[in-house]
Amino acid sequence: MKSSVITFPGSNCDRDMDVALKKFGFKNKMVWHNDVEIPKSDLVVLPGGFSYGDYLRCGSMASKSKIMKSVINFANSGGMVMGICNGFQILVETGLVPGVLLRNKYLEFICKNVFVKINNKRNTYFKNIDNEVLELHIAHNEGNYFCTKNQLKEIEDNEQIAINYCNKDGKIDEEFNPNGSIKNIAGIFNKEKNVLGMMPHPERMIHSYLSGEDGSLFFNNLINNLK
Amino acid sequence: MKISVIITLKKDVLDPQGKVIQQTLDGMGFDNINEVRQGKYFEINMNEKDKKTAEGKVEDMCKKLLANLVIENYKIIDAQ
Numbered sequence: 001m002k003s004s005v006i007t008f009p010g011s012n013c014d015r016d017m018d019v020a021l022k023k024f025g026f027k028n029k030m031v032w033h034n035d036v037e038i039p040k041s042d043l044v045v046l047p048g049g050f051s052y053g054d055y056l057r058c059g060s061m062a063s064k065s066k067i068m069k070s071v072i073n074f075a076n077s078g079g080m081v082m083g084i085c086n087g088f089q090i091l092v093e094t095g096l097v098p099g100v101l102l103r104n105k106y107l108e109f110i111c112k113n114v115f116v117k118i119n120n121k122r123n124t125y126f127k128n129i130d131n132e133v134l135e136l137h138i139a140h141n142e143g144n145y146f147c148t149k150n151q152l153k154e155i156e157d158n159e160q161i162a163i164n165y166c167n168k169d170g171k172i173d174e175e176f177n178p179n180g181s182i183k184n185i186a187g188i189f190n191k192e193k194n195v196l197g198m199m200p201h202p203e204r205m206i207h208s209y210l211s212g213e214d215g216s217l218f219f220n221n222l223i224n225n226l227k
Numbered sequence: 228m229k230i231s232v233i234i235t236l237k238k239d240v241l242d243p244q245g246k247v248i249q250q251t252l253d254g255m256g257f258d259n260i261n262e263v264r265q266g267k268y269f270e271i272n273m274n275e276k277d278k279k280t281a282e283g284k285v286e287d288m289c290k291k292l293l294a295n296l297v298i299e300n301y302k303i304i305d306a307q
Contacts, residue, residue, distance in 0.1 A: 056292070056293070057295055060292060060295070064291075064292060093295070099297065100295055100297045100298050102240070102241065102298065103243055103244065104243075105241070105243060106243070107243050107244065107247060144241075146240065146241075146297075146298060147297065148297060151297075180241070
């Protein structure tokens with residue numbers, strides 16, 4: 001399976017993602033934001049970081065960079081595109097997934113492990129995964145998911161919510177909402193479910209000696225689903 | 228021509244920064260404040276003499292980059 005990770009000026013989780021993808025069997029290529037075409041890929045990843053210094057709005061400049069035309073075409077033709085953290089912010093700015101990510105409710109940069117409940121397994125990202133709940137890491141200042149009432153209805157009708165913040169038993173409650181996101185939303189799909197944006201970093205949870213292994217479950221499952 | 232445009236958060240969107248500013252102003256003794264909302268201001272200097280054309284271009288910029296219309300409104304407040 002071939003993957004591509006796009007590096008924007010200010011991306012800082014691109015290398016981590018490269019290591020994670022390779023560990024689970026992807027042949028990964030790093031792609032520079034100024035390139036015009038993405039290489040032939042089964043998966044394209046927009047990594048975390050602070051693209052363009054988070055100027056104007058997080059992800060707004062990156063969403064207009066040269067490579068994104070090719071990424072958007074790839075996504076619109078059914079290609080798998082995953083945005084993590086800043087990558088999620090870039091995805092919402094392109095309009096590939098609905099909504100926006102606002103400043104965290106309590107104005108804090110949040111860096112900690114959280115639990116997320118998988119809300120929808122009828123897609124290539126989460127199909128066949130045994131777990132209902134994953135422990136993943138978040139590190140962000142703007143992860144407060146927001147959308148209009150009409151968008152929320154559409155998202156729910158189309159089963160586009162991918163993961164919600166919860167406790168370790170999978171209980172979704174405001175108490176376990178780290179950043180103020182509507183409905184505890186931590187990740188969301190496009191209508192067709194080939195594009196996934198999420199705030200948590202699975203690439204940070206691929207070794208027990210780092211902070212956990214639940215990211216391994218995610219990547220292992222993903223590559224098997226793509227085969 | 229120089230176009231000035233402001234971007235403001237829509238009414239229903241939470242503005243935690245505005246809220247903190249309000250609380251600080253309260254603490255400083257400025258009373259009777261109902262609400263503070265924070266926004267953005269841009270001055271765009273263009274090689275364009277026609278006001279309508281310049282405003283049209285800035286409007287396009289707002290829609291495509293400067294504002295995110297899910298949460299923000301834009302308003303051209305000056306052109307000279």
